[in-house]
Amino acid sequence: MGSSDHGAPSFVRLAAHPLRWRLLSELSAGDYQVRELVELVGEPQNLVSYHLRQLRDGALVTARRSSFDARQTYYHLDLERCAQELAATGAALHPALRLGPVAPAIGTARPSAVLFTCTGNSARSPIAEALLRHHGGGRVEVASAGSHPRRQLHPEAVQVLRERYGIDLTGRPRHLDAVADRRFDYVITLCDKVREVCPDFRDRPRRVHWSIPDPAATDGDAFVRAADEIDTRVRYLLPRLANHERSEND
Template sequence: MLDSGQAPPSFVRLAAHPLRWRLLTELAGSDYRVRELVALVGQPQNLVSYHLRLLRDGGLVTTTRSSFDGRDSYYHLDLGHCANALAATGAALHPALRPSGTTPTVVGKQVAVLFVCTGNSARSPIAEALLQHRADGWVHAVSAGTRPKPQLHATTAQILREAFDIDIAGRRPRHLDTVTRRRFDHVITLCDRAREACPEFDHHPRRAHWSIPDPANGTGTSQATHRRFEDTAEEIDTRVRHLLPVLATDHHEEIQP
């Protein structure tokens, strides 16, 4: 029997506020800086910053320092934490509301997604490989770089092989210019510098930004580098798994008569 005096779960208390809910919904689509969120929600910066702090303290959003401008930070919706919080919220109301965890599928036209970073040697090829792997054929993922490296970082292929049994042997970085004439439904930048350099596309795909630090940048042993790549791949995989329902929903809406 449920305790009628039980306090609402923390997710409900945090997300129920209209401004915090608006911030969460904006961050569900892309990572943003504070000033961009201020413009999107039309509220004063001090108020937006206050509610962002509450969301951060509650674990629903995180921040990363911009690799383009170190004075800036990007806010990011922690999808894994939100998913767990939502599951716990449903279960707290009634055991039958525990999620089933089904994976969306799409029949018909493939959804085309482009991932962009600077070197196309780590983050964007990881995202490309994981989305292709998770979508099981109904998404066509491509990646490119604004200033591609001569070859993939060696740990990129190693991590994908070890953690996900994905083989990208022979894959080489490609320049963004080689794919700008192709049509994409979604363009996602994973690098703060690439976000600033990525051009507009004539067919106006949906744009989003994932602010993810380059795992190749950093000091330490080879084990430390390997761990950074593991963490990066894990974060990208979380984002990819939560991207799939978005792609399926968008695709379903597009093919309605």
């Protein structure tokens, strides 16, 4: 995607459509299936599917088969790509309008509390917990748990965090029951299976889904790819947490 000499940059043309903007806005919070997006935007499924295809063709949105039910597909907004396209869009209008990268931001009010969950709590959710704690600089209360916790952390998860991010991942997987009485502002599921069985928590935290394949079930550099994707999502979560803290303090 890029700008044209005779028209608006393609990001502008894509995002300017009201329904596509609604879809982008909903997907900016987390991953959804088509039927869920239909309910959120209140438009027919064929129309939603058409505009999702436009966003996929423009490389702003990706699709991934559910690891729990392969008949379902989760749609994901590539926030990093959106940031690049927004920066290029500003520069296309005037060099002084080039946007800089998103900076992690955490407010000074009561810290947000975030729970990450996956099935085994041995790779994806502890990686997310460690990365949010790292990027949040102590300004976020964060925990992780699983519906069917493994006996220990996956050694490749420990290795990739140490080698790639300089983080020592320690502790043992724990069950969701161990955090059932805690207050959370966000509960983020990182695998499609646990999304279906994740219990309700008190105070009605915001539920968000990140559809990330189990790296232990994939060959090659799956743990590197999973950690990098989680890291990107965590960095873009931080400004949302800051906004949440400010609204709680108002």
